[in-house]
Amino acid sequence: DAGVIQSPRHEVTEMGQEVTLRCKPISGHNSLFWYRQTMMRGLELLIYFNNNVPIDDSGMPEDRFSAKMPNASFSTLKIQPSEPRDSAVYFCASRPSGLNAGSNEKLFFGSGTQLSVL
């Protein structure tokens, strides 16, 4: 299994530009998570999908952020317009089960996208 695949690995953009991050979860996994990691705030959950449906988007910072999961094998996180404070590492993660996941079921993370907004 190839694991969770994220693209791009690095993204450098200018303030005001649109940024789209992509994620392919592990085949058969029903749950998908988007996290953001910074030195100041650590790992923060942005949004959680179960069976392609957004369940918890309370961590999405503001309207500039949006996420979609059109099918079980693909998700996007979009920032429009981007700002310097959005600079962070964005991780996508998946796990096999959905809402009734076993209590000790682990998350599988992608390698992350390092975003720099100038």
Added chain:
Amino acid sequence: RKEVEQDPGPFNVPEGATVAFNCTYSNSASQSFFWYRQDCRKEPKLLMSVYSSGNEDGRFTAQLNRASQYISLLIRDSKLSDSATYLCVVRERAGGTSYGKLTFGQGTILTVHP
């Protein structure tokens, strides 16, 4: 108060040393507990789950104190390869309106030197 709090360190220890990390959590309804390891510029990976009775995996021992809402990780005989950031993770109980959200601590940095 943060939901999951850890001493950020850094901890700098020589090879062979024993080192312990602590973590406290604020939600008494938390159900499951984990330690994840994150190497520099890499993604987090599960190190071990933490069970109520405490559990060991080789040189690593995890303990849970539900009454004090406290989790610990002990590393014996430290190796250079143990250098990483260790993330304490708490999962809330699933049921009702809760889906069992995972909350990560900010991590404790460990550097093991020769």
